[in-house]
Amino acid sequence: MSHARYYVPEQSRWPILASIALFLLAYGAGTLMNALSADQGGGLGVALLLAGALMMGLILVGWFGNVIHESRSGLYSEQMDRSFRWGMSWFIFSEVMFFAAFFGALFYVRVLAVPWLGGEGEKGISQMLWPNFSAEWPLFNPPDAERFPGPGAVISPWHIPLLNTCLLVTSSFTLTLAHKALLKNARTQVRRWLFLTIVLGLIFLGFQAYEYVEAYHELGLTLQAGIYGATFFMLTGFHGLHVTLGTLMLIIILGRVLAGHFDARQHFGFEAVAWYWHFVDVVWLGLFLFVYVL
Amino acid sequence: MSTLDTTMATETGGHHGPAKGIGRWLFTTNHKDIGSMYLWFSLLMFFLGGCMALMIRAELFQPGLQLVEPGFFNQMTTMHGLIMVFGAVMPAFVGLANWMVPMMIGAPDMALPRMNNWSFWILPFAFAMLVSTLFMDGGAPNFGWTFYAPLSTTYAPPSVTYFIFAVHMMGISSIMGAINIIATILNMRAPGMTMMKLPLFCWTWLITAFLLIAVMPVLAGVVTMMLMDIHFGTSFFDAAGGGDPVLFQHVFWFFGHPEVYIMILPAFGIISQIIPTFARKRLFGYASMVYATASIAILSFLVWAHHMFTVGLPLAGELFFMFATMLIAVPTGVKVFNWVATMFRGSMTFETPMLFALAFVVLFTIGGFSGLMLAIAPVDFQYHDTYFVVAHFHYVLVPGAVFAIMAGVYYWLPKWTGHMLNERMGRLHFWLSFIGVNVTFFPMHFIGLAGMPRRIPDYALQFADFNMVATLGAFLFGFSQLVFLWNVIACVRGGRKAEARAWEGAEGLEWEVASPAPYHTFATPPKLPESLR
Numbered sequence: 052m053s054h055a056r057y058y059v060p061e062q063s064r065w066p067i068l069a070s071i072a073l074f075l076l077a078y079g080a081g082t083l084m085n086a087l088s089a090d091q092g093g094g095l096g097v098a099l100l101l102a103g104a105l106m107m108g109l110i111l112v113g114w115f116g117n118v119i120h121e122s123r124s125g126l127y128s129e130q131m132d133r134s135f136r137w138g139m140s141w142f143i144f145s146e147v148m149f150f151a152a153f154f155g156a157l158f159y160v161r162v163l164a165v166p167w168l169g170g171e172g173e174k175g176i177s178q179m180l181w182p183n184f185s186a187e188w189p190l191f192n193p194p195d196a197e198r199f200p201g202p203g204a205v206i207s208p209w210h211i212p213l214l215n216t217c218l219l220v221t222s223s224f225t226l227t228l229a230h231k232a233l234l235k236n237a238r239t240q241v242r243r244w245l246f247l248t249i250v251l252g253l254i255f256l257g258f259q260a261y262e263y264v265e266a267y268h269e270l271g272l273t274l275q276a277g278i279y280g281a282t283f284f285m286l287t288g289f290h291g292l293h294v295t296l297g298t299l300m301l302i303i304i305l306g307r308v309l310a311g312h313f314d315a316r317q318h319f320g321f322e323a324v325a326w327y328w329h330f331v332d333v334v335w336l337g338l339f340l341f342v343y344v345l
Numbered sequence: 346m347s348t349l350d351t352t353m354a355t356e357t358g359g360h361h362g363p364a365k366g367i368g369r370w371l372f373t374t375n376h377k378d379i380g381s382m383y384l385w386f387s388l389l390m391f392f393l394g395g396c397m398a399l400m401i402r403a404e405l406f407q408p409g410l411q412l413v414e415p416g417f418f419n420q421m422t423t424m425h426g427l428i429m430v431f432g433a434v435m436p437a438f439v440g441l442a443n444w445m446v447p448m449m450i451g452a453p454d455m456a457l458p459r460m461n462n463w464s465f466w467i468l469p470f471a472f473a474m475l476v477s478t479l480f481m482d483g484g485a486p487n488f489g490w491t492f493y494a495p496l497s498t499t500y501a502p503p504s505v506t507y508f509i510f511a512v513h514m515m516g517i518s519s520i521m522g523a524i525n526i527i528a529t530i531l532n533m534r535a536p537g538m539t540m541m542k543l544p545l546f547c548w549t550w551l552i553t554a555f556l557l558i559a560v561m562p563v564l565a566g567v568v569t570m571m572l573m574d575i576h577f578g579t580s581f582f583d584a585a586g587g588g589d590p591v592l593f594q595h596v597f598w599f600f601g602h603p604e605v606y607i608m609i610l611p612a613f614g615i616i617s618q619i620i621p622t623f624a625r626k627r628l629f630g631y632a633s634m635v636y637a638t639a640s641i642a643i644l645s646f647l648v649w650a651h652h653m654f655t656v657g658l659p660l661a662g663e664l665f666f667m668f669a670t671m672l673i674a675v676p677t678g679v680k681v682f683n684w685v686a687t688m689f690r691g692s693m694t695f696e697t698p699m700l701f702a703l704a705f706v707v708l709f710t711i712g713g714f715s716g717l718m719l720a721i722a723p724v725d726f727q728y729h730d731t732y733f734v735v736a737h738f739h740y741v742l743v744p745g746a747v748f749a750i751m752a753g754v755y756y757w758l759p760k761w762t763g764h765m766l767n768e769r770m771g772r773l774h775f776w777l778s779f780i781g782v783n784v785t786f787f788p789m790h791f792i793g794l795a796g797m798p799r800r801i802p803d804y805a806l807q808f809a810d811f812n813m814v815a816t817l818g819a820f821l822f823g824f825s826q827l828v829f830l831w832n833v834i835a836c837v838r839g840g841r842k843a844e845a846r847a848w849e850g851a852e853g854l855e856w857e858v859a860s861p862a863p864y865h866t867f868a869t870p871p872k873l874p875e876s877l878r
Binding site: 056057059060061062063064065066067069070071073074077078080081084085087088089114130133134135137138141142144145146148149151152153155156159160163164165167168172180190193194195198199273274275277278279280281282284285 | 463
C-alpha cells in the first residue's frame with residue numbers, strides 16, 4: 052500500500068483568500084504602527100488589521116476543516132502522512148531558527164556589546180562616548196539614562212519563573228501520557244490528560260501575564276528600559292505567543308478527541324500539536340536558563 | 346467504500362485537464378501551473394528591477410547630478426536590490442523547482458499542493474506592498490538592500506514599516522515553498538530512486554531549501570527587532586540603551602550569507618543538468634558534486650562576518666572569517682573542475698542552453714575569484730563598499746544566477762511548451778547578453794579598485810570613461826532581454842514540435858514524458874528508465 056495513489060487535492064480557494072488576509076493583516080499592522088508613532092489615530096489600520104485577522108481566522112477554520120474532512124474520509128495514504136510529518140518537522144525547525152536569532156542577539160550584547168561599551172577589550176575605545184558607563188548584567192544603567200531609563204529591578208528567577216518551569220515541564224509529561232493513552236485507545240484518559248495539559252498551559256500564561264504587569268508597574272522593567280528589557284520582553288513575549296498558539300491548538304485537539312477523531316493508528320494532528328508543545332517547552336528551558344537565571 | 350473510491354479516482358485521476366479561465370490560476374493546486382506563475386512573476390520583477398538598474402546607470406552615465414534626485418537614487422539602489430533578490434532570482438528558482446522536481450523524481454505533484462499555491466500567491470501581494478512604498482510620503486526605503494541600522498531605523502522614511510511587513514510575507518512564502526520542496530524530494534521519489542540517484546538539480550534544491558528554512562526566520566527576527574526599535578522603543582541597535590548597531594549587521598549577514606548561496610546552489614544544479622546533456626557524457630564526479638554542495642551550505646553559516654571586515658571586528662574574528670571564507674573556494678573549485686571534466690572529450694554541441702551554461706562556468710568563476718580577493722581581510726579594507734564589490738556580486742548573480750535561470754528556461758522550454766525554441770533568436774539573445782553583461786560589469790572592477798564608492802549618484806571625474814562604458818553595456822544587456830521575452834512567447838505559441846527527449850543527450854525521468862508534459866504526470870510512480878537504474 053505504500054505506493055497507493057498520492058492524494059492531490061482539487062482546486063482550492065483557501066490559498067488565494069489566505070494571501071489576501073495576510074496582506075490585510077500586514078498592511079493594517081503597518082498602517083496602525085505608523086499612525087501610532089506619528090501620534091495619529093489608527094482608524095484605518097485597526098480596521099484593516101481586524102478585517103485581516105477575522106478573515107484569516109475563518110480561513111484557518113475552513114482550510115483545516117477541509118484537511119480534517121479529507122483525512123477522515125480516508126483519502127490520505129501513509130505517504131501523505133509522511134509528507135505532513137516532514138512538513139511539521141521543518142516548520143518547527145524554522146521556529147527554532149527564529150528564536151535562535153533572538154538568543155543570538157542576547158548572547159551578543161551580553162558577551163560582547165555591553166562589555167565593549169564599558170571599555171573592555173580591543174573595542175573598548177567605544178567607551179569614549181559614555182565615559183561614566185560601566186558594564187553589568189542585568190543592565191540597570193544603560194549608557195543614555197534619559198532615553199533609556201534602566202529597570203529598577205528584574206524578575207527573580209526563583210519565584211514565578213521557577214513555578215512556570217515546573218508547570219511547562221509537567222505539561223509535557225501530561226501530554227505524553229495523553230499520547231500513550233491514545234495509543235492504547237483509552238479515550239477517557241486521553242481526554243483527562245489533555246485537559247490537564249491545557250489547564251497547565253493556561254496557568255502558565257496567567258502567571259506570565261501577572262509577571263509582565265509586575266515588571267511594568269512595580270519594577271520599571273519595560274521595552275524601553277534599554278537592552279535588558281528589549282531582549283527580556285522579545286524572548287519571553289514571543290515564547291508566550293507560541294504558548295498561546297500551542298494552547299489553542301491543544302484545545303482544538305481536545306475538541307477533536309471529544310468529537311471522536313483520532314485512533315491508535317492514525318492521529319498525526321495530535322502528534323503535530325504534541326511536537327509543537329514540546330518545542331515550546333524546550334525553548335522555555337533555554338529562556339529560564341539564559342534570560343532569568345544566568 | 347465505493348463512493349470513496351470514486352472520489353479518489355476523480356480527485357487524483359490524471360485524466361482531466363486544467364480548469365477554465367482565471368480560476369485556473371487563482372485556485373490551482375497543480376505544480377506546473379504554479380511553476381509557470383512563479384516564472385512569469387519572476388520575469389515581471391526582473392524587468393521592473395531592470396528598469397530601476399537602468400535608471401541608476403543612466404544617472405551614472407556622466408559625473409554630476411543629471412536625471413534624478415540623490416534621494417530617489419538611493420531608493421532605486423535599494424529597490425533594485427530587493428526586487429532582484431527576492432522578486433526575480435528566488436522566485437525563478439522556485440518556479441523551476443515546481444516544474445521540474447516532481448517530474449524528475451517521478452512524483453504526481455508537490456507534496457503539499459495547496460500550500461504550494463499559497464507560497465506563490467503571497468508574493469504578488471508582498472511585492473505590491475513593497476513597490477507601493479515608492480508612492481508614499483517620504484519615499485520608498487532608501488537604505489540599501491542590506492538595510493543597515495540605524496539608517497533603516499532612526500533615519501528611515503515611514504515606509505520602512507511596510508518594507509518590514511513585506512519582508513515578513515516574503516519570508517513566509519519562502520519557508521513554505523522550501524518545506525514543500527524538502528517534503529517532496531524526501532518523500533515522493535519513485536521506487537528505486539535512491540538519494541544518490543537523485544538528479545543534481547533536486548540535490549542542490551534540497552540543500553537550498555534547508556538553507557532557506559534555516560535563515561529566513563533569522564531575517565524575520567532581524568526585521569522584527571528593527572520594527573521594535575522604530576515603533577516600540579527598544580534598543581537592539583542603539584548603543585545608548587546598551588544595544589549595538591553592529592548587532593544588526595551580524596544578524597543580517599547570518600541570514601545574508603546563506604542567502605547568497607540560496608541564489609547560486611540551484612544554479613549549480615541547473616548547470617549540472619545541462620552540461621552532461623550537451624557534452625553527451627555522464628556528469629563527472631556525481632558524488633563529489635553532492636558533497637561539495639553540502640559543504641558549501643555548511644560553510645555558509647560560518648563566514649557571515651566577511652561582509653563586515655571594516656566595521657571593527659576583533660582581530661581573531663577577522664582572521665577566522667577570512668580563512669573560513671577562503672575554504673569555500675575548495676568545494677566550489679571541485680564543482681568547476683567537475684563541469685570542465687564532464688566536457689573533456691565529450692561530443693559537445695552548442696545549443697542556446699549550453700551557451701548560457703558555458704558562459705556561466707567561465708563568468709561565475711571570475712565572480713568567484715574576485716570573491717576570493719574580497720575575502721582577504723587586509724585587502725578588503727581597500728575594496729570595501731567600492732564598485733569592486735558591485736562588480737563581484739553582479740558577476741556571480743547576473744552571469745551566474747540569472748544566466749543559469751535562462752539556461753534552465755531554454756533547456757526545459759520544449760518540455761513545458763512542446764515546441765523547440767528558435768535557436769537563432771536564442772543565440773542572438775545569448776551573445777547580446779554575454780557582451781552586455783561583461784561591458785557593464787567588467788569596468789566596475791577597475792573603478793572599484795581605483796576607489797569609486799558604491800551607492801553614490803555622483804563621482805569624481807577620473808571615473809567618467811569607465812562609467813560611460815558600463816552604462817552603455819547596461820542598456821545593451823537590459824534591452825536584449827526583450828529578445829528573451831520574445832523568444833519565450835514565440836516558443837509558447839508555436840515552433841518546431843519537440844520530442845519527448847527534446848535534446849539528444851538528455852537523460853532523466855522528465856524526458857520520458859511527452860512534450861508538452863501532460864497536465865498531470867506520474868499519477869502512479871513510474872518505473873525508472875535503464876539509465877537511472
